[in-house]
Structures are given as structure tokens and as C-alpha cells.
Amino acid sequence: MTRPARNPEKVSGPLTQSLKWRVLRTRWRRQGPIWSNILAYLSVTAMVAGLTVLLWIPRHVFEAVNIALLYLLPVLFSAVRWGLYPAFYAAVLGVLAFDYFFIPPIFSYSVSDLRYLVSFAVFLVVATLTAGLASSLQRQTREAQRRERTTASLYGLSRQIAMVQDLRDVGQAIVRHVGQTFGVPVAIVLPDADGRLVETSQTDSPPLGRPLNPSVLQWVYRHGTAVGYGGKHRPELLYMPLKTEDTVHGVLCLGEYGLDHPFSPEQRQIIESLCGLAAVSVARVTYETQARIAALTAESERLRTALLDSLSHELRTPVTAIMGAIGSLSDDQISLSTQDQEELVSTIRDSVMRMNRLITNLLGMVRLESGLLRLNRRACDVSDMIGVVVRQMRETIGSRPVSIQVPEDLPPLVADEVLMEQALVNILSNAVKYSPSHSPIHITAIGSASSLRIAIRDFGVGIDPEEKEKIFEKFYRSAKTQNVPGTGLGLAICQGIARAHGGQVTATPGSPQGTIFTLELPWTPPSHEDKAP
Amino acid sequence: MTILIIDDEPQIRRVLRVMLQAQGYHIVEAATGADGLVFAFTTDPDCILLDISLPDLQGIDVLQSIRRQSDVPVIILTIHEEEQQKVRALDLGADDYVTKPFGARELMARIRVALRHRASTSSPAVIQVGPVIMDFERRLVERHGEPVRLTPIEYDLLRELASNLGRVLTHRHLLQQVWGDATDTTDAHYLRIYIGHLRKKIEDDPARPQLIITEPGVGYRMTEPE
Structure with missing residues (x-):
């Protein structure tokens, strides 16, 4: 990598200790700090000259001591206005003028009375001390003001980007704030997912004068070193790395080269602080995004594993049973009794039904998740719906006594009848699966003003309180029912169907045993859901 | 008694053929909607089993073409999720439907009912x-x-x-x-x-x-x- 900087140079200050400045296209300017210094010294000279003229007229009225005291005034003024060195200059000039014009012999630097030399010394000491104190006081004030401005600017930016979650919004907030603070064009360049630098955001007013230099951007991004265009110590266009610890998160570009609006050292310090804060924010959002993606990936990984486990087990088991049964039935060598043959045939039938249930549930899940589910809402009779479900499940229910209690005056439920029945079938088959044969099942419907509740109660293994949410998660199987075959899909589908209707399914432990599943649905769906597929 | 089976799945056709021949029906098979239409008008079946999702023509279109010329009983073979399709087929003149996967007993019952209704247009008193x-x-x-x-x-x-x-x-x-x-x-x-x-x-x-x-x-x- 070649260095684009011709005159690399180090500048250090309170906030720049870790930062090396590289100045591009250095040039000397007429209006530098020197020019303003010359102006200060000229003013001091003029002031001392003016004072001398003023004092010259009433020189017989004043004592020499009074005149000496009055010569302290330009020293104080210079100290406050221009700092230490112009104040020293004013003191020396004052002593010279005092000696020349007011100490006899007048118009000569020779001193007749040697005691005046002591006065000169005292004057110089007093002037020097005063100048030093005044200028340091003034420096402290400026420093305090500068700190306050930096703090205010940092606070403003941090407030704007504290709540932002999206990298793009962070970039926009930074650009907007920096642009408003300095009134210059600003652009932020952040790496994309592949690590390529892409311009994320820039100010509209004023717009960037010219496109950013990609090789400079790349260099700043790779080395984490700031690059400035313009005068030595007074850059006009800055490429600032957004750097935390040892990582560079992007580049902030601000200013414009050639318009003669350089950044002052004070502004540069504010810029550096802002860049530090911007870097931390960009890093925060980047890491948060990465963490979210990692969590999502882990979750989908877990689901995929669960799906594969479930599928391979739930499909292979019935297929194995069918193949075994068919093998025995079609083998001439094996002689089977009629009873054995019936047994094998019913094994085949059960296995096929199990596969069909699995396929139905898998398809249901896919339809729910793909957003392809279209609710075909109509007024449904609750009692009829439950009747259909119980009839459909009559073989599964077997010898269990099922009691159905539905009030006669229930209004019709506006819902997708077929999906509602699928949800009820899943709850009912769950109740059957986890309760002993011959144990009763109660189905109760209760209507309130706003909603319908269908409760299905079994007297089976029950449910642990800490599991009553989890059982509705996809592929979740309770540890105590691992011996019962299942995919962990049925209840998740129920919940999906209930949610699609603006309702929900809950599970509560029954007393003294068993589980109560309650399907709660609003009589009519929330209006905003009518448009949803 | 002749039954025409219009279904693109050879396995389904084979099972239906064995199942129905065992009951004494004569079977004609068609793998596409176009073939099905030809056989529907040339073999004069007593009942048609029509798969609603065919590769070439939509089952609904086949049904409509049959209905334009004949009132032969048509039983639709469909899958579970397609309630709207079932209603549409029934409204367009299908006699009944069976949902895949279906059992032999259910299919036989549907065929018997369809044939009976064709035989007697006036219902008993x-x-x-x-x-x-x-x-x-x-x-x-x-x-x-x-x-x-x-x-x-x-x-x-x-x-x-x-x-x-x-x-x-x-x-x-x-x-x-x-x-x-x-x-x-x-x-x-x-x-x-x-x-x-x-x-x-x-x-x-x-x-x-x-x-x-x-x-x-x-x-x-x-x-x-x-």
C-alpha cells in the first residue's frame, strides 16, 4: 500500500494522543496563525504609543509611580486578549516607553537616579506575573467553554443514536448531527456484509462537493489513521476512521477541500470525540445485529434438527411396520392363521393412518408458516363443529366415554370451520394419547359476551406448570411422554390456527389429575384481520 | 357395469382397478383429462371417478365437458384441503366426492349411491x-x-x-x-x-x-x- 500522504505529520493534543494525523496536499497559507500574531503585536505597539501620548500631556501632574502603574493596563489587556507573549511584549515596551519619555533625562534611556532601576525591575515582575495569571485564567475559560461545547455535541449525538437499532439509521443520525454541528458536507461509509465499503449515508444540504476517493477510504479503513486535505494543522476535508480499541468500523468524511473553510484545532478535537462516540454506536448496532442473526440461526438449526429427527423417526416407524407386515403376508413359506393375518392387516392400517396424520400436520404447519393460509370464515355452529370432530375421531377415541356440554343458545362462531375442526381434532387426539383407555374426556363450551371457550379435559398424565407454554412450541415433547410416539406438531398447529382467528389455546393442569386444554376465540374476528390472508 | 377412472397416478389407478374389479365392475382407465373425455363419450361408463388435479386439463374443466353432454354419475377424487374445490365441483354437477386418502368401504358406498340415483330418477315414497x-x-x-x-x-x-x-x-x-x-x-x-x-x-x-x-x-x- 502506497502512502497517499506526502507530508505525514504527527499532531498531538489532549484528545489526539492515540491518533496520527496525515495531511495531504500541505500548503502554506497567508492567513495563518503568524498573521494574527503580527496583528496582535502591532496592536500592542499602537496601544502603548497611544497611552504614551495621552500621558505626555499631563506629565507634570502625575508622579512617576502613577505613570508606571498606568503602563500596566496594556499588559493586562494584551494578556486577556492575545495571551502571554503579547503581554510580555507590552510590559517590555511599557518599560522602554516609561524610561524614555518620563524618566529624567527625558528622551534618553540613561537613568539619572539609579533607584528607578529598582522601579523598572518591580514593574517588570508585576507585569509578568499579572500577564501570566490573566492569560492562564483566560486559557482556562476557553478550555472550559471548549469542553462544554464538546460535551454538548457528544450528548446531542448520543441522545440521537441511543435508541436506534438499525445501522442505516445510526449512520443517518451521525451524519445529520455532525453536519448540523459544523455546517459542512458529511458522509459516513460503512462496510457491508462482505466487508466492502459502501457509502451508507450523507448530508443533503450542503451536499458533498466531489465524490469520495475510494483508495483513501480504503486506506483509512484499513489503517485506522485519519487523513486530512488542506493546510498544515488546518485540514479542510477529513477522512476519519470510526475506531474502537483495535477495530475500525467505518469512515466518516466531512468538510470540503478548496473552499478555504479549514477546521480549527478545537473543532478537530470535537470531531475526534464525535467519531469515537459514532464508532462505539456503530459497533454496538453491528454486534447486536450479529447476535440476533446468530440467535436466529441457532433457533432454525434447532428446528431443522428437530424436524429431521421427528420425520425420520415418525415416518420410518410406520414404514418399517408396513414392510414387515407385507413381507409376512406375501411370503408363501409362512403360514399365517386368519387371526394373525387380521392382526397384520390392522397393523398396516394403523401405520398408514399414523403416516397420514403426520403428513396432515406437516402440511398444516407449512401452510400456517408460509403465510399461504387463507381463512375461509363463515358462521359456524359450535355444537355441530364438536359433533363432527367427535365423529371423525370415533376410532381413536375408542372406548373412552366422551361427554359433550354445549349450551343451546350459543351464537354462531365466525371462523374457518375446517381449520377449527383440525385444531379440535389435534387437542382431542392429544387428550386421547396421554390418557389411559376407558378414562373419560369432557368437552365443554362456554360463551361469554365477547368470546367462546371450548375446554377439553382428560384424566391422563397431566402437565407440569412450567411446561404449559412450551408444549405449544414446534417439536417440543415433554420429557415424561417420550415413550409415546409423536412429532410435537399438533399443539403448535392448534395454537397457530387459534392465533390466526385472534384467539389462543392454553393448557392448565386438571385437579386431581389430567389436563384441561382451553381454546378461546372471539365470536367475530378482530376487524384488521379480515384482510389478512 | 363400467366405471371410468381418470387419474394420473398409476398406483392409485392400480389399487382402484383391483378394488373395483373384485366387486365385479368393468374398468376403463385414463391417465389424462383428454383421454378421459374421449373414453367418457366412447365407452359409455355407468360411473366416472375423476381426479380433480390432473396434469393436462383441470379436473373441473373435464367435469364441465362431461356435463355438457351427459348426466353420468361423476365422483370427484380430491385432497383434504380443497373444500372450495369440492363445493365448486358439486355445484357444477358432480354427484359426490371422496377425499384422498380414502378407504375402500367409503368409495364403494359412494359408488353404490351414485349408481342407485342414476337407476331411479324418482325417489321412493x-x-x-x-x-x-x-x-x-x-x-x-x-x-x-x-x-x-x-x-x-x-x-x-x-x-x-x-x-x-x-x-x-x-x-x-x-x-x-x-x-x-x-x-x-x-x-x-x-x-x-x-x-x-x-x-x-x-x-x-x-x-x-x-x-x-x-x-x-x-x-x-x-x-x-x-
Whole structure:
């Protein structure tokens, strides 16, 4: 990598200790700090000259001591206005003028009375001390003001980007704030997912004068070193790395080269602080995004594993049973009794039904998740719906006594009848699966003003309180029912169907045993859901 | 008796062929809708089993083409999720449907009902279903020997269901037959209410109906109790 900087140079200050400045296209300017210094010294000279003229007229009225005291005034003024060195200059000039014009012999630097030399010394000491104190006081004030401005600017930016979650919004907030603070064009360049630098955001007013230099951007991004265009110590266009610890998160570009609006050292310090804060924010959002993606990936990984486990087990088991049964039935060598043959045939039938249930549930899940589910809402009779479900499940229910209690005056439920029945079938088959044969099942419907509740109660293994949410998660199987075959899909589908209707399914432990599943649905769906597929 | 099977899956055709030949039916097979249409008009089948999802023509289109020239019974083979399609096929003149995967017993029952309805266009005057005896000449309905009082609408509804014993009737069909010109689908709710009343009067356990079966999303079917 070649260095684009011709005159690399180090500048250090309170906030720049870790930062090396590289100045591009250095040039000397007429209006530098020197020019303003010359102006200060000229003013001091003029002031001392003016004072001398003023004092010259009433020189017989004043004592020499009074005149000496009055010569302290330009020293104080210079100290406050221009700092230490112009104040020293004013003191020396004052002593010279005092000696020349007011100490006899007048118009000569020779001193007749040697005691005046002591006065000169005292004057110089007093002037020097005063100048030093005044200028340091003034420096402290400026420093305090500068700190306050930096703090205010940092606070403003941090407030704007504290709540932002999206990298793009962070970039926009930074650009907007920096642009408003300095009134210059600003652009932020952040790496994309592949690590390529892409311009994320820039100010509209004023717009960037010219496109950013990609090789400079790349260099700043790779080395984490700031690059400035313009005068030595007074850059006009800055490429600032957004750097935390040892990582560079992007580049902030601000200013414009050639318009003669350089950044002052004070502004540069504010810029550096802002860049530090911007870097931390960009890093925060980047890491948060990465963490979210990692969590999502882990979750989908877990689901995929669960799906594969479930599928391979739930499909292979019935297929194995069918193949075994068919093998025995079609083998001439094996002689089977009629009873054995019936047994094998019913094994085949059960296995096929199990596969069909699995396929139905898998398809249901896919339809729910793909957003392809279209609710075909109509007024449904609750009692009829439950009747259909119980009839459909009559073989599964077997010898269990099922009691159905539905009030006669229930209004019709506006819902997708077929999906509602699928949800009820899943709850009912769950109740059957986890309760002993011959144990009763109660189905109760209760209507309130706003909603319908269908409760299905079994007297089976029950449910642990800490599991009553989890059982509705996809592929979740309770540890105590691992011996019962299942995919962990049925209840998740129920919940999906209930949610699609603006309702929900809950599970509560029954007393003294068993589980109560309650399907709660609003009589009519929330209006905003009518448009949803 | 000839049955035409229009289905693109060779395995399904094979199973149907074995199943139906064992019952003494003569079988004609077509793998595409176009072939199916040709056979439907050349072999004069007594019943057609039509898969609704065919690779070339839509099953619905095949059904419409058949219906333009013939009133041969057509039973639709469909899959579970397609209630709308079932209703559409029934409204377009299909006699009934079976949902894949289906059992042999269910398919045989549907075919028997379809063939019976083709054989006799006028329904018998007296029909018995389980414990219920309906005498449509004398407008009498008895359950376990006891007379059942029905309102005129309930009676018309029962008569429509009973004279199509074993067949599915769509909501629209029942509304048109019983209420005349009432075709608005919102009236389906009235239908539900009247079916509920009817069940209370003729079913042993109205919560678990045995005679008037709800076909979810499609309509109702009157069957012999199991």
C-alpha cells in the first residue's frame, strides 16, 4: 500500500494522543496563525504609543509611580486578549516607553537616579506575573467553554443514536448531527456484509462537493489513521476512521477541500470525540445485529434438527411396520392363521393412518408458516363443529366415554370451520394419547359476551406448570411422554390456527389429575384481520 | 357395469382397478383429462371417478365437458384441503366426492349411491333411515314408531336429504331446494339452525348426529346409522 500522504505529520493534543494525523496536499497559507500574531503585536505597539501620548500631556501632574502603574493596563489587556507573549511584549515596551519619555533625562534611556532601576525591575515582575495569571485564567475559560461545547455535541449525538437499532439509521443520525454541528458536507461509509465499503449515508444540504476517493477510504479503513486535505494543522476535508480499541468500523468524511473553510484545532478535537462516540454506536448496532442473526440461526438449526429427527423417526416407524407386515403376508413359506393375518392387516392400517396424520400436520404447519393460509370464515355452529370432530375421531377415541356440554343458545362462531375442526381434532387426539383407555374426556363450551371457550379435559398424565407454554412450541415433547410416539406438531398447529382467528389455546393442569386444554376465540374476528390472508 | 377412472397416478389407478374389479365392475382407465373425455363419450361408463388435479386439463374443466353432454354419475377424487374445490365441483354437477386418502368401504358406498340415483330418477315414497320412517305421500315422519312433528321447512329439508340418501348436498343446493330462490350464502346460517332443529327431533343424540352428517365446509349428508 502506497502512502497517499506526502507530508505525514504527527499532531498531538489532549484528545489526539492515540491518533496520527496525515495531511495531504500541505500548503502554506497567508492567513495563518503568524498573521494574527503580527496583528496582535502591532496592536500592542499602537496601544502603548497611544497611552504614551495621552500621558505626555499631563506629565507634570502625575508622579512617576502613577505613570508606571498606568503602563500596566496594556499588559493586562494584551494578556486577556492575545495571551502571554503579547503581554510580555507590552510590559517590555511599557518599560522602554516609561524610561524614555518620563524618566529624567527625558528622551534618553540613561537613568539619572539609579533607584528607578529598582522601579523598572518591580514593574517588570508585576507585569509578568499579572500577564501570566490573566492569560492562564483566560486559557482556562476557553478550555472550559471548549469542553462544554464538546460535551454538548457528544450528548446531542448520543441522545440521537441511543435508541436506534438499525445501522442505516445510526449512520443517518451521525451524519445529520455532525453536519448540523459544523455546517459542512458529511458522509459516513460503512462496510457491508462482505466487508466492502459502501457509502451508507450523507448530508443533503450542503451536499458533498466531489465524490469520495475510494483508495483513501480504503486506506483509512484499513489503517485506522485519519487523513486530512488542506493546510498544515488546518485540514479542510477529513477522512476519519470510526475506531474502537483495535477495530475500525467505518469512515466518516466531512468538510470540503478548496473552499478555504479549514477546521480549527478545537473543532478537530470535537470531531475526534464525535467519531469515537459514532464508532462505539456503530459497533454496538453491528454486534447486536450479529447476535440476533446468530440467535436466529441457532433457533432454525434447532428446528431443522428437530424436524429431521421427528420425520425420520415418525415416518420410518410406520414404514418399517408396513414392510414387515407385507413381507409376512406375501411370503408363501409362512403360514399365517386368519387371526394373525387380521392382526397384520390392522397393523398396516394403523401405520398408514399414523403416516397420514403426520403428513396432515406437516402440511398444516407449512401452510400456517408460509403465510399461504387463507381463512375461509363463515358462521359456524359450535355444537355441530364438536359433533363432527367427535365423529371423525370415533376410532381413536375408542372406548373412552366422551361427554359433550354445549349450551343451546350459543351464537354462531365466525371462523374457518375446517381449520377449527383440525385444531379440535389435534387437542382431542392429544387428550386421547396421554390418557389411559376407558378414562373419560369432557368437552365443554362456554360463551361469554365477547368470546367462546371450548375446554377439553382428560384424566391422563397431566402437565407440569412450567411446561404449559412450551408444549405449544414446534417439536417440543415433554420429557415424561417420550415413550409415546409423536412429532410435537399438533399443539403448535392448534395454537397457530387459534392465533390466526385472534384467539389462543392454553393448557392448565386438571385437579386431581389430567389436563384441561382451553381454546378461546372471539365470536367475530378482530376487524384488521379480515384482510389478512 | 363400467366405471371410468381418470387419474394420473398409476398406483392409485392400480389399487382402484383391483378394488373395483373384485366387486365385479368393468374398468376403463385414463391417465389424462383428454383421454378421459374421449373414453367418457366412447365407452359409455355407468360411473366416472375423476381426479380433480390432473396434469393436462383441470379436473373441473373435464367435469364441465362431461356435463355438457351427459348426466353420468361423476365422483370427484380430491385432497383434504380443497373444500372450495369440492363445493365448486358439486355445484357444477358432480354427484359426490371422496377425499384422498380414502378407504375402500367409503368409495364403494359412494359408488353404490351414485349408481342407485342414476337407476331411479324418482325417489321412493317411503324411506326408512335407522329408527326414522318417512312417508312422503302421507307427509308423515315417525321415529321409533312415534310421530314426529315438523314445521314445513323442516319437512322440506328432511325430504330433500332423505331422497338423496347417502349423497352430499351443498349448502347452496339445500337453500335452493327448500327456500326456492334464496341463494345468498349468508342464509347458510338459517340452514344451520334448521338442521339443528331437525337433529333434535330425529337424532338419538343431537350432539353426536348419526343420520344427518355435517360435511365441513361443504354441506350435509343423510346416511344410515353405523
